[in-house]
Amino acid sequence: MKKIFFVFLALHVALFASFIKVCQNCHGKTFEKRALGRSRVVKNLKKDEIIQRLKYFKTSNSIMKSYASRLSDKQIKQIANVFGR
Ligand code: HEC
Numbered sequence: 834m835k836k837i838f839f840v841f842l843a844l845h846v847a848l849f850a851s852f853i854k855v856c857q858n859c860h861g862k863t864f865e866k867r868a869l870g871r872s873r874v875v876k877n878l879k880k881d882e883i884i885q886r887l888k889y890f891k892t893s894n895s896i897m898k899s900y901a902s903r904l905s906d907k908q909i910k911q912i913a914n915v916f917g918r
Contacts, residue, residue: 852904855900863876863916864876864916875917876916876917878918884913887912887913888906
């Protein structure tokens with residue numbers, strides 16, 4: 834039973850790491866950078882604000898549109914929980 838839990842956990846972490854990789858190119862490994870010198874530093878934002886911004890980007894003209902559109906609500910929540918304040 835324990836083994837199954839750890840396999841599940843490892844898969845979960847690997848999956849998260851894979852969809853977050855593209856973001857890190859612009860935002861930095863821990864979202865500590867100003868993406869393209871333009872964005873705010875995401876790791877300094879509140880969880881709620883990150884969720885709100887990513888949902889907004891889905892229908893925006895921002896460079897973020899294509900990246901945000903690919904995220905599910907669940908993935909958006911995960912990102913906010915891991916990187917937000
Ligand atoms: C090509 C570079 C690039 C990539 C890749 C990218 N971003 Fe961004 N991101 C930006 C820029 C530039 C802004 C500011 C955009 C704006 O305000 O219109 C931004 C803004 C944001 C913001 C809001 C910060 C603010 O200024 O309000 C969040 C949250 C965010 N990005 C998360 C992500 C996530 C999560 C991913 C991956 C799914 C991602 N970004 C991928 C460049 C990028």
